[in-house]
Amino acid sequence: LGASSSPAVPQRPLSPQTFNTTNVTRLCPDAQCLFAFYGGETPYHQSLIALQFFNLFMFFWLINFVIALGQVTLAGAFASYYWAFKKPQDMPAFPLFSAFGRALRYHTGSLAFGSLILAIVQIIRVILEYLDHRLKAAENKLAKFLLGCLKCCFWCLEKFIKFLNRNAYIMIAIYGTNFCTSARNAFFLLMRNIIRVAVLDKVTDFLLFLGKLLVVGSVGEWSNHPLG
Numbered sequence: 001l002g003a004s005s006s007p008a009v010p011q012r013p014l015s016p017q018t019f020n021t022t023n024v025t026r027l028c029p030d031a032q033c034l035f036a037f038y039g040g041e042t043p044y045h046q047s048l049i050a051l052q053f054f055n056l057f058m059f060f061w062l063i064n065f066v067i068a069l070g071q072v073t074l075a076g077a078f079a080s081y082y083w084a085f086k087k088p089q090d091m092p093a094f095p096l097f098s099a100f101g102r103a104l105r106y107h108t109g110s111l112a113f114g115s116l117i118l119a120i121v122q123i124i125r126v127i128l129e130y131l132d133h134r135l136k137a138a139e140n141k142l143a144k145f146l147l148g149c150l151k152c153c154f155w156c157l158e159k160f161i162k163f164l165n166r167n168a169y170i171m172i173a174i175y176g177t178n179f180c181t182s183a184r185n186a187f188f189l190l191m192r193n194i195i196r197v198a199v200l201d202k203v204t205d206f207l208l209f210l211g212k213l214l215v216v217g218s219v220g221e222w223s224n225h226p227l228g
Contacts, residue, residue: 057123064115064122068169072103072111075173083174099173107172110179114165121158128154 076099084090092098103111128151135143164183167190171182190197 053123053127056126057119060119060122061112061115064118065111068111068115068165069100069103071166071169072107072173073100075099075170076102079170079174103173106176110172110182111169113179114168114183118158118161118165121154121161125151125154125158 073096077095080092080095080099081087128147132144132147132151135147138144164187167186168179168183171177171186171189172179175182175185177185
């Protein structure tokens with residue numbers, strides 16, 4: 001129910017059917033009376049699904065931007081140590097804060113563009129999941145098959161973009177190039193060293209797995225200790 005805040009307008013219940021016959025429109029020409037309820041026919045309710053998807057899209061974009069900022073910051077800090085000729089004389093006093101400042105000052109656009117591409121793929125995956133949920137009761141097997149293929153393809157595409165973005169952010173932190181140039185250089189660098197990348201990736205995963213086992217075993221042993 002709509003009510004005017006003007007003291008000259010009588011504060012009484014209004015309805016959309018009889019609103020134009022009252023004196024409210026004469027006193028407040030811009031006043032409107034809209035009956036709002038869940039599943040209504042107001043412009044707000046008609047665009048509610050689109051607004052929810054937009055809100056989710058902006059959430060994905062901001063989360064990916066924060067992750068990208070952290071990756072560029074860490075890559076810049078590691079690069080300042082790795083490429084220093086004389087350690088620690090050639091290293092900055094605060095490498096992490098210096099890398100963070102460079103990322104915000106020079107590479108904000110690249111980070112926003114890279115996170116935007118990933119957010120678009122993620123919101124498409126959410127839309128496919130939404131369509132899959134709406135078509136669960138349908139008996140069209142061809143539509144379910146095509147939807148499953150699309151979900152699988154976009155899942156693989158998201159994983160590939162995440163992997164490529166991480167390496168592109170490393171190139172951005174080292175060389176200071178834009179996102180497209182860094183992504184192209186990172187892709188061709190990975191293709192030239194595909195076997196080495198695969199081996200290092202598996203070795204790194206194995207070392208991380210051993211580290212997790214060590215942490216879990218240490219915590220479990222300490223909890224079983226009499227003084228723990």
